[in-house]
Amino acid sequence: MASLIENLIEELNKEYTVYEQLMEVSMEKTSAIVSNDLDRLRTTTDKEQLLVDTITGLDIERRKTMDGIAQVLGKPRGTVRITEIVDMLAEQPQFHDPLLQINTKLGRLAKSLKDVNAHNQNLIQTQLEMINYSINLLQNMDRAPETAEYTKDMFKGRKGGYTDSATLASGSFDSKN
Numbered sequence: 001m002a003s004l005i006e007n008l009i010e011e012l013n014k015e016y017t018v019y020e021q022l023m024e025v026s027m028e029k030t031s032a033i034v035s036n037d038l039d040r041l042r043t044t045t046d047k048e049q050l051l052v053d054t055i056t057g058l059d060i061e062r063r064k065t066m067d068g069i070a071q072v073l074g075k076p077r078g079t080v081r082i083t084e085i086v087d088m089l090a091e092q093p094q095f096h097d098p099l100l101q102i103n104t105k106l107g108r109l110a111k112s113l114k115d116v117n118a119h120n121q122n123l124i125q126t127q128l129e130m131i132n133y134s135i136n137l138l139q140n141m142d143r144a145p146e147t148a149e150y151t152k153d154m155f156k157g158r159k160g161g162y163t164d165s166a167t168l169a170s171g172s173f174d175s176k177n
Contacts, residue, residue, distance in 0.1 A: 001069065001072050002095070004065055004068050004069050004072065005069070005085070005089070005099065006095075008062065008065045008066070008069065008082075008099065009095070009098050009099055011058060011062045011065060012062065012082075012099075012102040012103065012106060013102055014058055015058045015059070015062065015106065016102060016105055016106050018051055018054050018055050019055065019106065019109050019110070019113065021051055022048065022051045022052070022055070022113060023109065023112065023113050023116065025044050025047045025048050025051060026048065026113060026116045026117060026120065027116060028040070028044045028047075029041065029044040029045065029120055030116065030119065030120055030123065032044055033120060033123045033124060033127065034123065036127070063078075066078075066080055066082075069085060073088075082103045083103070085099065086100045086103060
């Protein structure tokens, strides 16, 4: 089992390294979004996808190792958690401490990465709303409301007075000529 634990620690360290790189790219992405640099955004998104693919491969390796540990412990595949392994290794500090340390570091980094991604998503949403607003504004410029041209004689009858009392009652207002 010792070799499985060593493999697990090594795999988690590799994952941590790639997650750190992903965090850097996510921060670059934030900058690209804020500066509205679409070429840089495309480049960072491509880097991000490569790192996610790498993490997926590392995750598969880690799961295989975890399944091996579960088998040694006589538990079903996919049921053993790293925190359980850390607890079981309390009397073996050579395994316990590094495993606890990397698991804690990964947890913190994952939370930070989640926060950065949520921030990026909000920035993108805001940018999209601004773009939609601009498009709607441009489309509606051609449809500006037509305003009537009012003249001082508009509400006067043939002899210079108001046409009748109904005109006044229907919302006309009295103004001096």
